[in-house]
Amino acid sequence: MSGNPKPKTGHLHGIGSKPPKVENIGGTLRRIWRYMAEERVRFIIVLAAILISSSLSLLGPYLLGLTVDMVIEAPGSGTLLPMLGSLFLVYLFHSLFLWLQNYWMIGIAQNAVRSMRSHLFSHVQLLPVLFFQRMQQGELMSRLTNDIENVSRTLNTAVVQFFTSLLTIIGTLIIMLWLSPMLTLLTLTIIPVMYFGMKWITNRTGPYFKKQQKDLGDVNGYVEEMFSGQPIIKMFSKEEDVIDEFREKNQALRRSGYYAQVYTGFIPKLMNMLNNVSFAIIVGAGGLLALNGSISIGIIVTFTTYSRQFTRPLNDLANQFNMILSAVAGADRVFQVIDEKEERLDEKNAHEVSEIQGDIQFVHVDFSYEKEQQTLSDITFQARAGQTVALVGPTGAGKTTIISLLSRFYDPDSGHILLDGVDLKSVKRDSLRNQMGVVLQDATMFHTTIRENIRYGRLDATDGEVEQAARSAMAHDFITQLPDGYDTVLDSDGKGVSHGQRQLLSIARAMIADPSLLILDEATSSIDTVTEMKINAGLTNLMKGRTSFVIAHRLHTIRSADVILVLKSGRIVEKGNHKTLMEQGGDYAALIQAQASERKERGYG
Numbered sequence: 001m002s003g004n005p006k007p008k009t010g011h012l013h014g015i016g017s018k019p020p021k022v023e024n025i026g027g028t029l030r031r032i033w034r035y036m037a038e039e040r041v042r043f044i045i046v047l048a049a050i051l052i053s054s055s056l057s058l059l060g061p062y063l064l065g066l067t068v069d070m071v072i073e074a075p076g077s078g079t080l081l082p083m084l085g086s087l088f089l090v091y092l093f094h095s096l097f098l099w100l101q102n103y104w105m106i107g108i109a110q111n112a113v114r115s116m117r118s119h120l121f122s123h124v125q126l127l128p129v130l131f132f133q134r135m136q137q138g139e140l141m142s143r144l145t146n147d148i149e150n151v152s153r154t155l156n157t158a159v160v161q162f163f164t165s166l167l168t169i170i171g172t173l174i175i176m177l178w179l180s181p182m183l184t185l186l187t188l189t190i191i192p193v194m195y196f197g198m199k200w201i202t203n204r205t206g207p208y209f210k211k212q213q214k215d216l217g218d219v220n221g222y223v224e225e226m227f228s229g230q231p232i233i234k235m236f237s238k239e240e241d242v243i244d245e246f247r248e249k250n251q252a253l254r255r256s257g258y259y260a261q262v263y264t265g266f267i268p269k270l271m272n273m274l275n276n277v278s279f280a281i282i283v284g285a286g287g288l289l290a291l292n293g294s295i296s297i298g299i300i301v302t303f304t305t306y307s308r309q310f311t312r313p314l315n316d317l318a319n320q321f322n323m324i325l326s327a328v329a330g331a332d333r334v335f336q337v338i339d340e341k342e343e344r345l346d347e348k349n350a351h352e353v354s355e356i357q358g359d360i361q362f363v364h365v366d367f368s369y370e371k372e373q374q375t376l377s378d379i380t381f382q383a384r385a386g387q388t389v390a391l392v393g394p395t396g397a398g399k400t401t402i403i404s405l406l407s408r409f410y411d412p413d414s415g416h417i418l419l420d421g422v423d424l425k426s427v428k429r430d431s432l433r434n435q436m437g438v439v440l441q442d443a444t445m446f447h448t449t450i451r452e453n454i455r456y457g458r459l460d461a462t463d464g465e466v467e468q469a470a471r472s473a474m475a476h477d478f479i480t481q482l483p484d485g486y487d488t489v490l491d492s493d494g495k496g497v498s499h500g501q502r503q504l505l506s507i508a509r510a511m512i513a514d515p516s517l518l519i520l521d522e523a524t525s526s527i528d529t530v531t532e533m534k535i536n537a538g539l540t541n542l543m544k545g546r547t548s549f550v551i552a553h554r555l556h557t558i559r560s561a562d563v564i565l566v567l568k569s570g571r572i573v574e575k576g577n578h579k580t581l582m583e584q585g586g587d588y589a590a591l592i593q594a595q596a597s598e599r600k601e602r603g604y605g
């Protein structure tokens, strides 16, 4: 490794590299709506409630004006109390309907967001392995959590507020015009100023909000990667570089967050000022109009309230618009993942395989990840049922790729892979993978007990079978020496048991799945001799009677393989068993000699 421990630039075509702008707001909104559509009826009820509460909020100031006029014209009149009573009822019901619409809307929002979340999560499960190699884990996490949370928050409140504001503005305008067109016109003079101020602000906040989301994803992704990469970072003394790089990302997030918030913060200040100006205009001009008798004092009172009721929703509209914009940006990022192509569907007439022999043939297989570069060329070999194939060769030779093709993470560009004489392409992926077991270098463990980790290989296995598998995998002894035995809870990164022990558990897990095809990626890291012997014994047990493909590093495995494929730059350069290949005296023989002398130097003898 040289240079900085650069994070994978985990962006899929387009994701993150687009300009910070939601391209298709209408389309994204429609897609969000589709998640809410199940609750169409409830949503219509909410809209009705919004209509009622908005009307009531218009009725209030009007009644207030009437009451004032009544007091001025006929002080002491007996109608004052009933008027006040109805005012009270109007505001009471107004609050009630506000509460109801929020209550219902939150229900709708939470259901919509729940389906969005599970859609995203289950879709991610169907994505090809390639996707995960390209997309940072933190970035994906951020979409599943932050972005969806953002949508949730907006649906909870902003949607109701948005409609309320809209109705209030329209309703107020109508009533004001009806009461006094002249005064309405004066009140409205302030609107263009507001409009342009607002436009200026939202033009600036939108992009920053999206950039803020992206930068947050970047920071999260980086943190996650650097935390999990700590041992390597320490090993290569890259702490400083990592801190520097983090500082840059953190700085970018600060900048976008800062501007998004600063510009948003202008809005209430501006509105407040304009509100006061409008208030002064109404009282001044209204006073003059009242003096010459064209309007009543009550109308001025009504207007002062309406003017606030009018400008506040305008102000809110901008806020809500911002929130909705930011949620749409979040939703857009979620939908980008949902739009990622799933692993290719099985061919139409694909069939299930259940009882297989395990005879595998590669026939002139070519494959490349990217067009320019051929990764595998003309791979041809046969593994008869029950045989062990060792894949040997330098890093990058194509060993893992052969395994990926066999697992059908990818399909060959040309040539065929045959299972018991049948083209793999005509086999359902799931049913194929059900026949396969893997023991990988990086033996993934889940955060649960050892027992459940082993049982993961076959969920209906009994405790007895789990123990049986652990015995054949040579894992039983070390498990029973742990204080909690089979109930020891592992960390998801397997802390608490050694690397070699994780391998043993992984062997046990494969053992219990009882697959016909086995894939082994031997650990390159050295493991103590005792554990290595156990692993060898466990593997020998496991491989018995199964067709096995081993990415082999250990002489022990290679020597006993039935077929050894020596790979170099994506081609098979030598093929045979240990004896024939040694006799050939080619690449293989050289490799083995090199390994043997290295072992001698290290004192393995």
Ligand code: ADP
Pocket: 130, 133, 369, 370, 375, 393, 394, 395, 396, 397, 398, 399, 400, 401, 402
């Ligand atoms: P090995 O397992 O022998 O070390 P691999 O099969 O992993 O080799 O890699 C073979 C070649 O394919 C290498 O040049 C590697 O860089 C390239 N390669 C591996 N995985 C990918 C991928 N997901 N996308 C593009 N190229 C890849």
